[in-house]
Amino acid sequence: MKLIEELRARIREALEDRARRQAELDAIIAAAEERGDGALTDEEEEKLNEIRAAVRAIDEQVAEARDRIDQLEEDERRRKAAEEAAARFEPNPEERRQPHVRVSEPPTYRRGGPHSFFADAYRAFGAKGGHDFDAADRLRRHQREMQELGVELRSDEARAVGSSLFGGLVVPQYLVDEFAPVLRNGRSFLNAVRREPLPEEGMTLVVPRGQTGVTVAAQATENATVSNTNVDYDWDLSVGVRTYAGQQDVSRQSLERGTPGIDRLVYADLVAAYASVVDADAINGAGTSGTHKGVLQSTGINGVTYTDTTPTVPEIWPKLADAIQQVATNRKMSANLIVMHPRRWAWFVAALDGQSRPLIVNDPSAAVNAMGAAAADFGEGQLVGTLQGLPVLVDANVPTNLGAGTNEDRIIVLRRSDPVLWEEGDGMPRELRFEETGAGGLTVKLVVYGYSAFTAERYAAAVSVISGTGLVAPSF
Numbered sequence: 001m002k003l004i005e006e007l008r009a010r011i012r013e014a015l016e017d018r019a020r021r022q023a024e025l026d027a028i029i030a031a032a033e034e035r036g037d038g039a040l041t042d043e044e045e046e047k048l049n050e051i052r053a054a055v056r057a058i059d060e061q062v063a064e065a066r067d068r069i070d071q072l073e074e075d076e077r078r079r080k081a082a083e084e085a086a087a088r089f090e091p092n093p094e095e096r097r098q099p100h101v102r103v104s105e106p107p108t109y110r111r112g113g114p115h116s117f118f119a120d121a122y123r124a125f126g127a128k129g130g131h132d133f134d135a136a137d138r139l140r141r142h143q144r145e146m147q148e149l150g151v152e153l154r155s156d157e158a159r160a161v162g163s164s165l166f167g168g169l170v171v172p173q174y175l176v177d178e179f180a181p182v183l184r185n186g187r188s189f190l191n192a193v194r195r196e197p198l199p200e201e202g203m204t205l206v207v208p209r210g211q212t213g214v215t216v217a218a219q220a221t222e223n224a225t226v227s228n229t230n231v232d233y234d235w236d237l238s239v240g241v242r243t244y245a246g247q248q249d250v251s252r253q254s255l256e257r258g259t260p261g262i263d264r265l266v267y268a269d270l271v272a273a274y275a276s277v278v279d280a281d282a283i284n285g286a287g288t289s290g291t292h293k294g295v296l297q298s299t300g301i302n303g304v305t306y307t308d309t310t311p312t313v314p315e316i317w318p319k320l321a322d323a324i325q326q327v328a329t330n331r332k333m334s335a336n337l338i339v340m341h342p343r344r345w346a347w348f349v350a351a352l353d354g355q356s357r358p359l360i361v362n363d364p365s366a367a368v369n370a371m372g373a374a375a376a377d378f379g380e381g382q383l384v385g386t387l388q389g390l391p392v393l394v395d396a397n398v399p400t401n402l403g404a405g406t407n408e409d410r411i412i413v414l415r416r417s418d419p420v421l422w423e424e425g426d427g428m429p430r431e432l433r434f435e436e437t438g439a440g441g442l443t444v445k446l447v448v449y450g451y452s453a454f455t456a457e458r459y460a461a462a463v464s465v466i467s468g469t470g471l472v473a474p475s476f
Helices: 002-035 042-089 117-125 133-148 173-185 188-192 252-256 262-284 313-331 342-350
Strands: 194-197 204-212 232-240 242-251 302-305 337-340 372-374 383-387 390-394 411-414 420-423 431-438 443-455 463-467
Touching (some): 002 042, 188 337, 188 390, 242 252, 242 262, 262 443, 302 313, 313 411, 337 342
Parallel strands (some): 194 420
Antiparallel strands (some): 204 232, 242 443, 337 411, 383 390, 411 463, 420 443
């Protein structure tokens, strides 16, 4: 390394200068010793101090240069070790030696670009026997671009395609930007509850629940036996792992001819549908064989009934208080979230008192009759306000066809950390495939799927559900 050689040359020059200075110092001391008086003249003392200061400065310069050389040599050793490791584990060493894509060049796959990620993936792996070398080359170039940007094949920013046909292709960032908001907005309830990683194996999760807990009591007297109760756990709560999947038939022409926007449209639709049905099942799924039940179908939850032929917000107010206190009483910990359908929240917001003043306002401190607060933004997937001090989350997957008249919705009050969702990664469908199942009609089938498990029965008492005729479709 050129810089190391320059530093070494400077050290040699500095050491030569130091040697000359040291010789001058030795000569002054030798002259004083020859006189035999053991003393230095003022001129000799001044010269000696000057030489000593110069020697110390040279020593500091040499030490600093040596430290710099050591650092550069350590950097070089690490670089060589990394290159050796990369060469050892690189699946295709020849490809590694190809020039990296320049940062100034536009990405291979970009919004409005000339090439389609879907079309190239299909041409390279799913059509014509996988012999479209131009498409395969663009996919390889895209992979190198992602690696240069430091994107891992399984990161949250760029999802990897997991089928054996694709071998870990990274979906372009602009596609991730396009459909990621769809996923979050389509499952606002699930994004609010506790989430855990799904185990890699098995189709059933067994969750222990405490039936009999330990006891603590005051000791009767000194040395008396203290309270002792054997803890008892119920291991019968089984939560089934469900497979959620969706498919879309796409014409071969749209893939091979690169219909503009096919990437965004197909993938966003599949992911949005996937997110919505998983969220809806977590709210009201009936489950299979008693497992994977939604919140509204769970056993042991707290129930509050609001029966009213002419429902009003003031009349449902005590029912909200009852639902909140039941969680605190039975779960022994407070509720911290209210979930309802957007139409129900709109009903609260539209409510007026006897003087036509709103009961839900943006600034409760400025109103004498405020029953709750409304956030500035109103939209699915957001906290839209507060009622009785608890945040309100709207989710359009709360059913609106319940009750005898099939026109009721429900209000859910819960402690959000108690229901549990197990899912893979960030909840995105983990695989995308192209399969020529409709070859007779020049049709290609696109499939997404994922695994997840949900339960609200781990602590069923952490949930209160308000139901009844008072929750029929509101009038405005």
